[in-house]
Amino acid sequence: MKYLRSIISVLLVVVMVFGLSAVGFAQEVELEFFQNKREAVETFDRLIEKFEKENPDINIEQNHVPDAETVLKSRLTRNNIPDIMGLGGNFTYGQIADAGILENFDDASYLTSTQTAYREMLQDLHEGNSNYGIPFTANANTVLYNKDKFDELGLDIPQTWDEFIETAETIQENDGTPFYLTFKDAWTIMVPWNSLAANLQGENFIQRRKDNEVTFKENYKKVAERIYELLDYGQDDVFGFGYSQGNQAFANGESFMYIQGVWAINPILESNPDLNLGAFALSAVNDAAENMLVSGVDTVLTMNKNTDHPEAAEKFIKFLLEEENAQFYIDQQMTFSSVENVFQEDPTVVDLKEYFETGNIAPFPDHYYPSGMQVPNLIQGFLHEGNVEEFLEELDSEWNKVQSR
Template sequence: MKKTMSLLAVGALSISLLAGCGGGEESSGGDQVKIEFFHHKREGMETIDKLIAKFEEENPNIDVEQSSPPEPSTVLRTRVSKSDIPDIIGVGGDVTYSDLANAGVFTDVTEDKSLENIQPAYVQMLKDVSGLEEVFAIPYVANAVGVIYNKAIFAELGLEVPKTWDEFISVAEKVKEAGKTPFFHTYKDAWTTLPAFNALAANTQGDDFYSELNKGNILAEERYKEAAEKLLQLSEYGHKNQQGVGYNDGNTAFANGESAMYLQGIWALPEIKKANPDIELGVFPFPATNNPDETKVISGVDLILGVAASSKHPEEAKKFVEFLMEEENAKQYIDEQNAFSAIQGITQDDPTVDDLKASFESGSLTDFPDHYIPTGVMPEKTLQSLVINKDVDEFLTKLQADWEKVQDRK
């Protein structure tokens, strides 16, 4: 979710410029090939290690090096600017994908047969966010934002899963009245403001927000007001020192029963379970409004698989991508990471996310709003200031001004 400098700022890139640069190492003996898989899913490294080991056993002549550094988007953009491009790139279906696709970093997969097995909604999301009709990566994993809740605490207090915003606030009030903390907020890490804001904004910004954006009309100052006000309201139901606690500590605290609910994406589930394997968890759709029939679950492409146009070993890189997409391997990834597959027919069977399944089956899904906010705006920093300063007008004015400033540079 984090945003960094624009690729445009480091110079115009093209396939002709990139051809022959970067990629995996040349074979010293002619047989062994080394390729690099660079991705942003640090919490998934253990699972990917297992899959790499399995792939290398089946393909002893190919070595796969996994890279997943902190601040992956910043690192990747810097490497691209130096023409040091990994063979396979796994990022989200967001502005980073858009910048890379528009810069010619990826191999075009529009006609690739692998796309035929991908949920069409996720393919369309890549087109929408990039503004391109061509597709330059395979959507592999989808995530979702909901409200993670402690089933034991809900049972203890006799609480039911809320369907509307008013019910949601009522639940928070009841938890507070019982002497417990409704939400555990981790505002020390600015990006952790985004999951809740995305859910609120996507359900309140209006259906024409993106079409107006495509016309050059930025409506953030007007349309994000309700989301900002509601995020601020939720911040009032947190614990002390919300600005002093980060994501990792938040996962542990919630796992230890320090709050009834946690406003995070499903990517946090493995870390919570790791901290407390016995915890009973559930995830319900974020009730952003009082119209439950219109509530949409925020689900975006969490991990794409893109082969670099500059890779020295494109066949080996593609072979690894195809391996990851095999049903058994794709199923292993989503099972261990509590994610949803972008591949049709591969289902998430963990009862933890049962409450989200109806939305996936009915197609009541929408993409992350921050995927469409351009690099350089950094809404997470502005949201972090919002929950500290509690000034909605200041937040809206700054976000609008930052967005317009970046837009004017294009």
């Protein structure tokens, strides 16, 4: 009897140990956060560290890979869907939303803490008016400029396209380089292209193009002509240098201006912290009051609707949307927040503030081009050849091919 009681006691201890282990194991949640911005890895790491301290039972594994959109599409075909995602607010996001694999956030109370304009930009990317993601941050296409160099020549920020070109000519007349162009990397061509197209393509162009009411050939001639004109004001061999080289060259004072997005500000200042840097919207038209800043959703937060841990995944998204954390992110990344009451106050981008205050903001046109068109490569080829008519016909042809698939 004594022996039997000993066995029972041992068994009870074993059951308790395994029971406690099972409870502990059940409480440990592992989530993958797949995001597409290489420059934001460290910033997200710091936010994840803070989140995990507040939520010790949840582990977030950040996953960033080169060519993230292609990798994600490949994973989706294998039904290997990350728990949480930070994606660009572009055509690919719209495709993923239409695939029916993302959570619907229509009833999420925190959705209304984000700005309506950016929610609508995301809705326009997919069918219907539901919200399959939460806009987290916004970026902007800009012309970065060296304030000290501008002061040396007594230059003001140009308010119209004609003034923009006059400014470039004045710089050349004084033996300076107006722009450092990085067209070796085709994607960088989209910065001036989007600024011009958003202002010149006409109202509702994308929808009207989908309905075959207009064509690129009809509406984009001025866009093509003006981006080609920029070649006259770049450094020698604008197709021989890429983004990283452009950041370094501009930081070193090799040009007065640099047509890039706000995402380039941090890398430039890391190279030259003493650079007196400013940013303005590319003046694409000759009516200053009509000129629009191109801004879109830089990161949309979303989640797999079939994740094994929906509450934990949603908790991380809500954490990122908290004002303190949203502010930390934009301060680190020099972007703008889609979260209400969170503002970018850095003096570098102060001249962009009026566009947000007046609502003179337009979405990125290329976010609505079918990805199969390979528009950056088409524009790069056009800039080599210079035939406007052939290029615009090719844009229409490629649009039609992709849309008919």
